[in-house]
Amino acid sequence: MLIKQNLHNILQSIPKNATLIAVSKTQPASSILEAYQAGHRAFGENKIQEMVEKFEILPKDIEWHMIGHLQRNKVKYMAPFVHLIHGVDSFKTLKEINKQALKHNRLINCLLEVKIASEETKFGLSFEEVEELLKSEELKNLKNINISGLMGMASFTENNGIISTEFKTLRTFFDSLEKYKSFNVNPTILSMGMSGDYKIAIEEGSTMIRVGSAIFGTRNYN
Numbered sequence: 001m002l003i004k005q006n007l008h009n010i011l012q013s014i015p016k017n018a019t020l021i022a023v024s025k026t027q028p029a030s031s032i033l034e035a036y037q038a039g040h041r042a043f044g045e046n047k048i049q050e051m052v053e054k055f056e057i058l059p060k061d062i063e064w065h066m067i068g069h070l071q072r073n074k075v076k077y078m079a080p081f082v083h084l085i086h087g088v089d090s091f092k093t094l095k096e097i098n099k100q101a102l103k104h105n106r107l108i109n110c111l112l113e114v115k116i117a118s119e120e121t122k123f124g125l126s127f128e129e130v131e132e133l134l135k136s137e138e139l140k141n142l143k144n145i146n147i148s149g150l151m152g153m154a155s156f157t158e159n160n161g162i163i164s165t166e167f168k169t170l171r172t173f174f175d176s177l178e179k180y181k182s183f184n185v186n187p188t189i190l191s192m193g194m195s196g197d198y199k200i201a202i203e204e205g206s207t208m209i210r211v212g213s214a215i216f217g218t219r220n221y222n
Contacts (some may be wrong), residue, residue: 003031004038006215014202014209021065023194023212025050029057031216036062044086044210048074055081067151067210069123072096080104086151086191086210087113089123091133094145101144109148111191114173116166117155124152127173134180142184149189149207150174154197163197167204174205 010020021044024032032043036059045051046068055064055078063083070087079100088094088110101108112133115124125133133139134147152170154163170192177187193201193209201209 002217003034003215007035007038007040010198010211010214013199017207018202019189019208021067021191021208021210022215023067023210024054024216025068025212027212027216029054032058032062035215042083044212048078051082052077065210076100076103079106079108082108084109084111084148084189086111087123089113089125091136091138094133094139094142094147098142098145107144107146109146111149111151111189112147114150114152114170116152116170118162119155122153130173130177131180134177134185139184140182145184147185147187149187149191150177151191153194154192154201160197160200163200164204167192167197167201167206171205 014020019042021042022035022040023044025046032054041061042063042065044065044067048066051064051066064081065084065086066078066082067086070085070093072093075096085097085108094110097108097110112130113124114130115122115126150170154166157163171190174187174190189208190206191208191210192206195211195214198209198211
């Protein structure tokens with residue numbers, strides 16, 4: 001019942017046009033099922049193997065989002081069913097996703113991950129690298145992927161001003177991408193904001209938030 005209430009509270013606090021991804025990584029299938037029975041359908045995982053295992057035993061109308069850092073050699077395992085891949089940070093990865101999507105006669109939606117945080121440990125492309133990728137002739141050869149927008153993670157800090165500025169910078173860049181729109185570039189999703197900072201992200205224009213602990217409680221890492 002707590003999961004249902006948490007979902008309700010978060011959905012009430014965000015705009016109707018914002019999508020909530022319930023981050024279910026490390027959570028048991030029973031917790032996901034509880035959220036599912038409360039009406040939620042979009043779930044995020046950060047390990048492909050764990051997502052595949054859950055896909056096999058849970059209802060098939062769940063939208064699975066890959067939100068973790070991607071290992072190219074594992075893309076093939078989720079290619080038959082993944083709904084949206086959030087963390088694409090190289091052209092090589094896009095090529096692999098396209099290759100696997102073609103095998104399954106699918107179009108796979110992807111978000112380009114942009115590095116907006118100050119920490120060295122964060123993954124992501126620079127603004128310049130994103131523009132180079134979107135302008136490249138090679139991108140036109142990838143007919144089984146759709147670049148649906150951008151994803152970014154703010155610095156891990158209690159300084160809300162820094163977080164707000166980072167999100168604002170990404171929103172401004174996102175708004176500038178309309179000129180790159182094409183058959184496989186349709187930037188409509190801006191995925192930013194997690195349990196600790198999603199309210200700031202929403203204020204700065206996020207259209208998709210990734211929330212785990214605020215829904216499911218503290219994760220079990222055993």
